[in-house]
Amino acid sequence: MSGSPNPTPGRPLVAGPADPEHDPTAAYALDRAYVDRLTTRLLATSGATSSVTSPLDGAPLAHVPQSSEADVTEAFVRARRAQAAWARVPLDERSAMLLRLHDLVLDRQDEIVDLIVLESGKARKHASDEPLHIALTARYYARTAHRHLDTRRRLGVVPGLTRVEVNRVPKGVVGIISPWNYPFTMALCDGLPALLAGNAVVVKPDAQTMLSALLGARLLDEAGFPPDLWQVVAGPGPDLGPALVGGSDFVCFTGSTATGRIIARQCAERLIGCSLELGGKNPLLVLRDADLERAAEGAVRASFSNAGQLCVSTERLFVADQVYDRFVERFVARTEAMTLGATLDWVNDMGSLVSQDQLDTVVAHVEDAVARGARVLAGGRARPDLGPYFFEPTILEGVTPEMTCFGQETFGPVVSLYRFHDEADAVSRANEGEYGLNASIYSQDGARARAIARHVRCGTVNVNEAFGATFASIDAPMGGMRESGSGRRQGAEGILRYTEPQSVATQRLVRLAPVLGMSDETYAKVMTTNLRLMKKLGRA
Template sequence: MATDHATPSTFTRGSGLPASLTPAWIEQLATRVAAAPDAARVTTNAPYTGIPLADLPVSTPADVEEAFGRARVAQKAWAATPLSERKKILLRFHDLVLAHKDEALDLMQAENGKTRRDASLEVIDIAITSRYYARNAAKYLSPKRRRGAMPLLTHTTERHHPKGVVTVISPWNYPLSMAASDAIAALMAGNAVVQKPDTQTALTALWSLGLMREAGLPADVWQMVVGRGSSIGGALMDNADYMMFTGSTASGRQIASDAGRRLIGASLELGGKNAMIALDDADIDKAAEGAVNACFPSAGQLCVSIERLYVAESIRDKFVAAFVARTKKLKIGAAYDYSIDVGSLTTPSQLCTVTTHVDDAVAKGATALAGGKARPDLGPLFYEPTILTDVTPDMTLYDHETFGPVVSVYSYRDVDEAIELANSSPYGLNASVWSGNGARGRAVAARVHAGTVNVNEAFAAAWGSIDAPMGGMGDSGLGRRHGADGILKYTEAQTVAHQRIQGFYPPTRVSPETWAAILTGAMKVLKAAGVR
């Protein structure tokens, strides 16, 4: 059995939906779904309480086909819109998101069950992303001179054209960040977007769509459909010029296979079993606080959150004591304000996964130093922040992603062992290294097999460094968000080379043998002159 649970006084009982989410407002959001007027409907429930939240129309494959048809017409005009005009729209969207942030926070909490603090970071993320691509897209997309084959004789230009219509499939765990950020870059590159947000959190995505249209985006350039992947996934793939997917590794493999069949590009952010390493010179209090912030935001339903924690033997006992003490002080519950530290899981299936993983580990000998059980007294999907030790390879959560507020703590003898353990997973999305010496921390980070590694931070430092790429290695996916990669992936690169005066074949009165000798000599001269 799990031991040392937090006392009931640590927790706060939740309430219903905020007054801002009126039925009329929710219905208005639902009208933005690309679906027939007589479409079938699906009901979503609020994680905090389980009460019905939204009644959404369900798109059919025919609806998806029609959305793509409208998008292709709109995309031609959108691609011809000057970058300066696209920039203005994104900057207006930036301002609208910040001006209406309380609406977004209420929606995210109602649909996802996360805390207001965690939801607020999504608002900031979208503001940063909008500003970044609005003000940097020209640098990435404008035609660039490149070195020609023959100095002075070859005029070479690199150009970038939009892919066309991009499919974006976004998940439920970060309903604003994942819905809007991928669309922002694709739109700024001149593409149209047909998006399928997860049904559970579709309202937040539809809210962002409405603000983008208010900012000036033509209606058919960004459209949203709602439905199960098993129903409309084929139409989304078959009509796409590029696929952006965030979700499970199993689904990502299938999408990669389908994209390969169609010879279109795909960017996939998939699962993770992220590791944190606390080195022997780490500040124990800071590292323990960092571990709390690494493991439990959004109830652990975060692709870059930490599920494996490796601590140097020399500091293990002190670190674990500090980590457990901080975890037990966390306030779990439902409130539409900033009083709560850990919110609810989002779906019954996620609660089932978390419960099954923890119960399996405890039954096989793991020890729960904190948490270890669901809290139905607070709401249908609450689960306590959980710290496990004595986890062994025969336990499911040892190497399978839990995607909940659960972390396993291990110790190691030396740095080489720590890195070997961190790299033992087939996943490679995010990692965290804690050290009192920044240079040492960065050196260890460089040896970790993960697309992003944070030193003395959990994940926000790398994620928030939007000028740098973010994505996974191994089973954690393909492609990158952010930076140049995040927008150029939505383009087709084209080289235009204009050869002037003399080409590569010999002039009329020069023999091929003589011409070959002339070219060979020219190569030697260019090399000696340091020409690249």
């Protein structure tokens, strides 16, 4: 392990152990008072705590108070009370708070990124994406609030006499269950449009990365949002999940497909909506006319960003026969040149896996593939010399259907290479399996690549880019097809999911019923004549 902390005022680090609870050999530790300020934002009265350790060195970072079911119930009581008042706050005032959050996040980037790296173990270059994504999200929804939420006129049944308007009414309290892999972004990005739409939020972040989520809650307070509007609870999903779903008017979940199914069933029982971003086995296609240097650089980012612990990262790489050998040479060289390390500075291309469980999964997938005949072109080894959960960026060739990593999501720095001769066959193979989250296509013919994209069964497709083009384009919806989930974040879809459309129709002069002694039969004939006339006039 190399590098040393360089704390500045307002940042969470101290050099060496922050208190006797910390391992005295730890390279990094958190200031105890800083942790206390964050954890007081939790609604947690159970008396129990959970230890958070850093993947960088395995040393304890904090002891986080845990919430009980009663705390979750109380969180919804507070949130519902706050939401009733919040829904009456003018839209422009809500937008102004999002713009203040935008500035706060950018001003506090160093603090945010330090905490993300310490909790998740990811490289700083990947952690820095998170505050940028939240700033983008806050600014986008603040600037487009009226486009999405203003009352809209619609066509009435009788032109000129029926006035129809559609209001966007907040659902109430939104429950969010956020993952560890992007702990700051995923704890906040889905909740910001929910707040703008007039809802309150109760969020349960993953236990590994509670502090990043709590820092986000603190920044919301500083931006002017009422504290009770955004409640944070902490505890195991199986313990708190049912209470969270039971109190919500809508649930937003990011995580595994298996857990997503459970949440979907619970929501169905209550007849409430949910949006689910789940697993993926994402393909990348390198066509015969691709710029190979650009494709190799993109494939490294697609496969190994955040050590592959990214829902939209690439795990299957399909390369045209005509360019296969030349592409593989470039891809392997770039992968072998990557730097790994457990530091808070900018020198590393890849950081650590988040936990022993993730490392065990990656090791099992690679060992199974090799035992069944796959070839390791790069990487393939754990690196305990760097940190407890490090694994080298790994490229496999010759992966076949009986191998675990062929169809199961690895969620680590492992990618499998496959040749193809026919592009239609490549698309068919990319569509194999039940997932459909993200895909990438590399070609110098953008129009042809976009045409191919329409046949790829994924919710997002990037052309000549790994995943960032769709992920950072906040005006476009993002989400999965098939077992990769339902619903969308970002864009109009990302905010309208938190509203109920309410139609209000005002009828003028003529009622929609027989008048002046007209019989029901005559009224039906008049209406039939009107329908035929409206069609001739080209009316909807």
